[in-house]
Amino acid sequence: MSIAPLDALPLETLRRRSSTKWRTFPEDVLPLFVAETDFPLAEPIRAVLAEAVEIGDTGYTPPDPGVRSAYVGFARRRFGWEIEPQRVSWTGDVMMGVVELLRATVTRGDRVVITPPVYPPFFFCIEEAGGVPQDVPLLASDDGWLLDLEGIETALADGARAVLLCNPHNPTGTAHAKESLAALAEIAARYGAVVISDEIHAPLAQPGSGFTPFLMASATAAEIGYAVTSASKAFNLAGLKCALIVTGADATTAVVRGLPREVEWRTGLFGAIAAVAAFDEASDAWLDSLLARLDENRMLLADLVAEHLPLARFAIPDAGFLAWIDLSAYGWGDDPARAILTGARVALHHGPEFGAGGAGYARLNFGCSPDVLREAVARIGALARA
Ligand SMILES: Cc1ncc(COP(=O)(O)O)c(C=O)c1O
Structure with a gap:
């Protein structure tokens, strides 16, 4: 039986929201930039939050808020992943978790591999933790975007201490193949490096995309890896501040247990x-x-891209609601999102902010209604023809 697609809220309702997506640009701009989505909350979430508001349940998070057992069940149902409950911890958001894990696993000045183009805060969070980002760009192939395993090995052999992975990858939407993840784990283990896998987009892996949680890729991955994830992208809860850290071995679990108590308290x-x-x-x-x-x-x-922007290129993402579009053929310079904001009144995310390989690209958020998507791409197409 086919599943009825969820409808987005109408624009007039969305414009009453006070989040970044709706309060950064004037009303004539269609906001397809920041990673928020335009759907109504899932009813079970709406109901528990309404009850919490009703009774003023606005204090501190208790010692066991239930996220551990909830995520263990979710991972089993959605990914066939058996997690030992005591290996799940929580914190305020995914980037907080990443920063704290880096603080605990690398020393000031250590290099941390990232695979640009990548979610821009990766650069800043490595610096916040005292590390130095080292680029090993993704490789473009006929099968989509791939990890450059040789390049990562060279970086680790040369002294980099950690890999900050994005799986599924933002901005390309790539669910890295299980074999690549297992190979990455072997390489990291060989050089005594850790892999921190940001899996915030994992609940949005499309059926059949081949998404594999990093810790499930192999026994070695479970030994050396840390996964950081959240309900916040799929369920649009970014403002509420809860993320999970998952480990697969005693040594990594001990590292998480050793984090300052404040990490959980936040x-x-x-x-x-x-x-x-x-x-x-x-x-x-x-x-x-x-x-x-x-x-x-x-x-x-x-x-729509084929119709309105025939010179643009993008690989259909395996997961999530973000599309990484090569607009370099249109003469809009390194940062097409600028020309598009001014000329088409559509806000996209700026390609160059995603690091190496971002020039000429923009990231588009399609977590909206088909009508908004049609209107946005038509406006950009009109600018291209102007
Ligand atoms: C890959 C990735 N990691 C982390 C975040 C931010 O997560 P949080 O708000 O939980 O720090 C985002 C937000 O879009 C993201 O795409």
């Missing part, structure tokens, strides 16, 4: 309450309908 209570509801089976149907919508939208985007 978890937002609304974030934890919402995450428990998000990861519960009761929200699976909503997530499936969101995935059906995003599947339709990624195909629609491919058609």
Whole structure:
């Protein structure tokens, strides 16, 4: 039985929101930049948050807010991943988790491999933790974007101490193949490096995309890896502040246990309450309908780009609601999002901010209604023809 795609909220409702997506640009701009989505909350989340507001449940997050058991169930149902509950911890958000893990695993001045083009805060969070980002760019291939395993090995052999992986990858939407992840784990283990895998987009891996949680890629990956994830992208909960750190071995679990107590204490209570509801089976149907919508939208985007921007190039993402589009053929310079904001009144994310390989690209958020997507690409197409 096919699943009915989730409908986005109408624009007039979205414009009443006060989040970054809706309060950065004037009303004539269609905002397809920051990674927020335009859908109504899943009903189980709406209900628990409404109850919390009703009774003024706005204090500190308790010692066991329930996210551990909720995520263990989610990972089993969605990925076939068996996690030992005591190996799940929580914190305020994914980037907080990444920074604290880096602080615990690398020494000031150590190099940390990243694979640009990549989520811009990766650069800053490595610096915040005292590390130095080392680029090993993704490789473009006919099969999409690939990890440059040789390049990563060279960097680790040369002294880099960690790899900050993005799986699925932002901005390309790539679910890295299990074999690549297993090979990455072997390389990291050979040089005594850790892999921190940002899996915030994992709940949005499309069925059949081949997404593999890093810690499931191999026994070695489970030994040396840390996964940091959240309900916040799939369920649009970024403002509520709850993320999870998952480990697969005693030594890595001990590192997480050794983090300052504040790391857990910073978890937002609304974030934890919402995450428990998000990861519960009761929200699976909503997530499936969101995935059906995003599947339709990624195909629609491919058609729209072919129609309105025939010189643009993009690989249909395996996961998530972000598309990484090569617009270099249009003469809009290194940062096409600038010309598009001014000339088409559509806000995209700036390609160069994603580091090496970002010039000439823009990132488009298709977590919206098909009508908004149609209008946005038509506006950009009109600018291209002007
Ligand atoms: C790959 C990736 N990591 C982390 C984040 C931010 O997560 P958080 O708000 O939990 O720090 C995002 C947000 O879009 C993201 O795409």
